[in-house]
Amino acid sequence: MFLLFTDFGWQGPYVGQVKAVLATRCPTHSIIDLMHDAPAFRPREAGYLLAAIVHWLKPGGVVVAVVDPGVGSARAAIAAAVDGCWFVGPDNGLLAPIINAAVVEHRQVLTLPTPQRASASFHGRDVFAPAAAELALHGAIADQREIMQWVGRDWPADIDQVIYVDGYGNVLTGRRAATLPCSMGPVIGGQPVTAARTFADVAPGTAFWYRNSIGLVEIAVNQASAAQQLGLQVGDSLPFQQFA
Amino acid sequence: MFLLFTDFGWQGPYVGQVKAVLATRCPTHSIIDLMHDAPAFRPREAGYLLAAIVHWLKPGGVVVAVVDPGVGSARAAIAAAVDGCWFVGPDNGLLAPIINAAVVEHRQVLTLPTPQRASASFHGRDVFAPAAAELALHGAIADQREIMQWVGRDWPADIDQVIYVDGYGNVLTGRRAATLPCSMGPVIGGQPVTAARTFADVAPGTAFWYRNSIGLVEIAVNQASAAQQLGLQVGDSLPFQQFA
Amino acid sequence: MFLLFTDFGWQGPYVGQVKAVLATRCPTHSIIDLMHDAPAFRPREAGYLLAAIVHWLKPGGVVVAVVDPGVGSARAAIAAAVDGCWFVGPDNGLLAPIINAAVVEHRQVLTLPTPQRASASFHGRDVFAPAAAELALHGAIADQREIMQWVGRDWPADIDQVIYVDGYGNVLTGRRAATLPCSMGPVIGGQPVTAARTFADVAPGTAFWYRNSIGLVEIAVNQASAAQQLGLQVGDSLPFQQFA
Numbered sequence: 249m250f251l252l253f254t255d256f257g258w259q260g261p262y263v264g265q266v267k268a269v270l271a272t273r274c275p276t277h278s279i280i281d282l283m284h285d286a287p288a289f290r291p292r293e294a295g296y297l298l299a300a301i302v303h304w305l306k307p308g309g310v311v312v313a314v315v316d317p318g319v320g321s322a323r324a325a326i327a328a329a330v331d332g333c334w335f336v337g338p339d340n341g342l343l344a345p346i347i348n349a350a351v352v353e354h355r356q357v358l359t360l361p362t363p364q365r366a367s368a369s370f371h372g373r374d375v376f377a378p379a380a381a382e383l384a385l386h387g388a389i390a391d392q393r394e395i396m397q398w399v400g401r402d403w404p405a406d407i408d409q410v411i412y413v414d415g416y417g418n419v420l421t422g423r424r425a426a427t428l429p430c431s432m433g434p435v436i437g438g439q440p441v442t443a444a445r446t447f448a449d450v451a452p453g454t455a456f457w458y459r460n461s462i463g464l465v466e467i468a469v470n471q472a473s474a475a476q477q478l479g480l481q482v483g484d485s486l487p488f489q490q491f492a
Numbered sequence: 493m494f495l496l497f498t499d500f501g502w503q504g505p506y507v508g509q510v511k512a513v514l515a516t517r518c519p520t521h522s523i524i525d526l527m528h529d530a531p532a533f534r535p536r537e538a539g540y541l542l543a544a545i546v547h548w549l550k551p552g553g554v555v556v557a558v559v560d561p562g563v564g565s566a567r568a569a570i571a572a573a574v575d576g577c578w579f580v581g582p583d584n585g586l587l588a589p590i591i592n593a594a595v596v597e598h599r600q601v602l603t604l605p606t607p608q609r610a611s612a613s614f615h616g617r618d619v620f621a622p623a624a625a626e627l628a629l630h631g632a633i634a635d636q637r638e639i640m641q642w643v644g645r646d647w648p649a650d651i652d653q654v655i656y657v658d659g660y661g662n663v664l665t666g667r668r669a670a671t672l673p674c675s676m677g678p679v680i681g682g683q684p685v686t687a688a689r690t691f692a693d694v695a696p697g698t699a700f701w702y703r704n705s706i707g708l709v710e711i712a713v714n715q716a717s718a719a720q721q722l723g724l725q726v727g728d729s730l731p732f733q734q735f736a
Numbered sequence: 737m738f739l740l741f742t743d744f745g746w747q748g749p750y751v752g753q754v755k756a757v758l759a760t761r762c763p764t765h766s767i768i769d770l771m772h773d774a775p776a777f778r779p780r781e782a783g784y785l786l787a788a789i790v791h792w793l794k795p796g797g798v799v800v801a802v803v804d805p806g807v808g809s810a811r812a813a814i815a816a817a818v819d820g821c822w823f824v825g826p827d828n829g830l831l832a833p834i835i836n837a838a839v840v841e842h843r844q845v846l847t848l849p850t851p852q853r854a855s856a857s858f859h860g861r862d863v864f865a866p867a868a869a870e871l872a873l874h875g876a877i878a879d880q881r882e883i884m885q886w887v888g889r890d891w892p893a894d895i896d897q898v899i900y901v902d903g904y905g906n907v908l909t910g911r912r913a914a915t916l917p918c919s920m921g922p923v924i925g926g927q928p929v930t931a932a933r934t935f936a937d938v939a940p941g942t943a944f945w946y947r948n949s950i951g952l953v954e955i956a957v958n959q960a961s962a963a964q965q966l967g968l969q970v971g972d973s974l975p976f977q978q979f980a
Contacts, residue, residue, distance in 0.1 A: 249516065251508075251512060257903045259771075260900075260903055264739075264770035265793060265949075267768045268737075268793050271766045272793075278523070279766070280508060281511070282505060282508035301505050305509060305512050307512055320934045368934045369946075445612065448565060458613075462505070493756075522763060524755045524767075525755070527748060549753060549757070552760065658748040658750075691808070702857075704857065705753075705857050
């Protein structure tokens, strides 16, 4: 199984070419679009989002992750084996929250070669997809070289920031809800946002936070867009405070 | 084969997680996205649309249908075997047009258990996908319990309402064209809308109705958006009248 | 493997029904969405785009291509075997750039029958998908009839026009970059657009052209939309000139 996580969007021939490369080399493997609107050009926020999804799903197979503003530059391409699943992507922090969370004995990080024929602008198709196919077929990469350092190796397990705004305007943070008591919450524009179990528990138009389906603190407004109502976007800081 | 029919949209990690659960449990089954812009939060209209698509396709396998404004509330989750195909979804009317249309001997309706670990907000991933996988693998659900009542059991076979507006602005109704003579049609804003075979048969800018590719009465305007030109949206009533 | 290339968009139950037909008849074949926002109603421009993608991918299997403003009219449906891959679509020029580029000994063009039950408005589902499934299973079509003429048989190998604008506003042309020296480029609004290797080589806000990942001349603006900044859209002519 391949799982794709990118900021390519659904427009254009980009996702399709990545999938065509995978399906040509691995005709019997399924290919799942995890999402293609990961935070664009923001590998750090995207990395915390991917880690939360993966933590819940515990997938096998190979995850192809591409949020890569530095494509064509000197940044390395890496593959990481974490708890029995492979992750392939740029070395720009996108995979760091996943790698960091694993115990040292259960992870291995490799640098990937750049194929001769690779274009300068489309490493998803030319670098990451071929590497993912090779890992799916053989469980290893020719000329693989293990590394002990990667971008984001020193990042914390949680970040108190907006990491994603979904199609409903719900605001996902990089803070795992299990680390936060219900008596805490963010203060936004001077207003404390308290916890609720779910939408039905608050009045329409009221902002609240809840533990979302991938275990993160998510800020929502019943029947409205929290992002719009609270003026929040990806990258904004959200300091959490203790309420009375 | 799994067929997905939801109002999740293509944004966000929602459809992807449902598919990851299915592919993990049933690696050799194909997963088809039937559509993800079913009428949002409108299980009734979505149900008539799904029934028309399914009636045409006569698919095998398992259809996972999720249009579920009551997620997290007490509404039941059900599975229905209809003419050799399984349907899984909330008991809010979404599956009623399909179940009602089947002869009693060829249908069976079950309630689904809610797994202990299920989140409050994402039953597509936590309730419906696991049940669909179990049905695909075993043709039955552990602890299944047959029921004789479901929401929408008394609904008619056709509804004279807008059930969907597509990307071109074409207006799909819940009325099967085979039940309507060509001498009838809707009156909208005092204007009768007459039948045509296809777009090429009417002048640009003219509204008409035709039997669409899934057998429903569809209202269109040649080279324009019928929804915009006629001011129609999902849920609007469309009484049909006999013309001269 | 099936590869889908259409202008259907991701909305509505259209792509999903095509895939359901394919998956029902060929359960073990993978189905890849190459793109669904091909230039709408413009089979000529779409054809040059498809040819460039296919030239790069060299896929096997069956490509189902549908950009078909004449659906329901008398235009023929065709299948073309080109270099070991099948292409199915309307005979309106969409497949011409691919067929024309193949050497005569490695291509074969057939007309497709229209199934009795086919709807007037949805040949993607009712004509092209069934033919694609038959080709995938048997490598031939019942009642196939070879033809020597097709719409666009006399078209050139390159067209100096905009053939696609992607989600970032990058402007793809129908000119293969390998045919153009770096000393040439388009003049747009009196301004010459010179070549660069990639985005990082030009200042933000500057327009340039480069060889894109499928080998075409693409016009881009670093950190902005070239289409918007230069006022370009699909179909516009782009005469290339020799600079200095």
